[in-house]
Amino acid sequence: MLSKLSEQGPWTDIYGICATLYCMMTGDIPQSSFERNEKDELINIADYTIQIDKKVAAAIMKGLSMKPEDRQQSVEELYHDLYGIYPDEKNVQAQEKIGEQHILKDRNNRIWFGDYPMNEITGAQVTSDLIYAEYDKDDTAVIDGEKYLRMPIVRETVAEKESLLTMMRGSRTETEITGYRYFKFNMLSWRIVAERGDRITLESEYIIDYKPFDQEKYLKMNDREIVRVKSGIYWEKSKIREWLNSVFVRRAFSEADRAKLQVTKVSTPVSALSDRVTYDKVYLPSIEEIRHGFDVDISIARGSKVNNDLDMAPCSQYVAALMGGSIGHSSYGLRSRGHIDEGDSYKCAENYEGHALVDNYLSEWFLNKSVGIRPVICVNAEDIHEMT
Known part of the structure; x- marks a missing residue:
């Protein structure tokens, strides 16, 4: 085979x-x-x-x-x-499913596919229907054909000292949900970054979420503690890869639309001579891909001309809320790991050091930090329909 x-x-x-x-x-x-x-x-x-x-x-x-x-x-x-047709469509050849979307291309060559929380619902628009809707495990609900997400408002509280031991160690903090913020799903826009045969590689135009690279336990570490993580951190085993290919896919795409996502062979460098290979429906870009292009042989691409004409990715209101209300600048994470030297060169490593693109320059993405998430997917050209 x-x-x-x-x-x-x-x-x-x-x-x-x-x-x-x-x-x-x-x-x-x-x-x-x-x-x-x-x-x-x-x-x-x-x-x-x-x-x-x-x-x-x-x-x-x-x-x-x-x-x-x-x-x-x-x-x-x-x-x-x-x-x-796709398997999920075999019983609906005569008419399309309610709520199912085509992959659409507009006159500006922009692709529209999937939905994600973008705009915040505030004031009188926060109705009882929205508050008391039946939310699933991903905190999403459908009301009158429209999809919404609720984001918990969390407050840290100091737990009571239960013993002499806890008094010696100091007070413990616990989290308490004091309410929710609500966001409406809007269609996701993508830009075409590569075409090879019928395979079309798409990168989200927006920064769609705000996440750490791996386990949330690292977020509790300060910079002095995080530098002690020397090994075992790489894309294949990362929590962000797991989240993209589970929660994000469920949240952004219907069951029929998920079948349109192509499985991509993703090569991530771990040294100058070797890569780790995974097979993903959704992934983050690497340094090589933003410099030399997507869906190409990395060993060949490394010797090609560097692309310095990078686009800026805006944030949604949802991402701004996750960041504490301040967007600041365009920054999103990459799956590459290692130390950044002068001139934006880097050495591959599987430690606490990762990479983000901030205002078109390489920057650090430590394990104890969250950054913007800008996913990459691949679809079949035959599934794309021109907007009329």
Whole structure:
């Protein structure tokens, strides 16, 4: 199933499914892609003397591509290529689902896809329906077809001293929810940062949230304590990666829309010679990507011209609230880790030091700090519709 034995991922299942379909239709068993890497003798299924829809033939041969990244990125995408719809849409071919959105492109080449809390609801707009709605585990609720998020207002309180031991250690602080702030979901806007075949890579135009890189326990450490974290901090095991591919995806996209998110092979440098590879539907940009471009071979990109024409990302009212009401400047986190030297060069490391882009310059993102979050996703060009 693999062109290289080290390449594991969703690509393996796609190749196996398409190989089975190929065998059922032709009677011939196709080679594995590893064997084809030595000698490729696979005949295009369209060249057989059998009746087969051209679209189905193309979908099967795409799934049998030698390179994993050229195949369908998920079973949902394979289903779409074979049948022209996603699995969640099979019972609604005659009419679209209520609330389901297309991926839209406007005349300025901006993409609109998904929803996220943006604008704050205040004053008389905070009705009893909003206050007493049935909120889920992500603090979101749907009221009259519109989606809302509530953000707890938290106050620290001093706990009573329960024993001599706690008196010696000092008072303990606890958090108390004193109320909520409410935010309405608006459509997310994205800019196209890369196009390769049918794969379109999108970066959010807005800073959509405000998060630490890893566990919240690090937020309680001061700068003197945090520098003692010397290892074990990297994108693959980070809490921000987990949050993006779980909470953010659930919050921003409907079930049908989630199937349109492509799985991306994400390479994150850990040294000058090696990378860690993950497979993500949502990820943060790296230093290499903002400098040299997305969806490219990093080993080749490192020697290419540096992109200094970076765009500024505005914050929403929701992010401003998370930051304490002050937006200050455009800053968002990167998944790269390590020490920054003069001239914006950096050394890869897996410690407390991370990176953020602040006013188009590299800055620090320590484990004990939160920064803006600007996600990156990938979609299929066939799913994008022009606005009329």
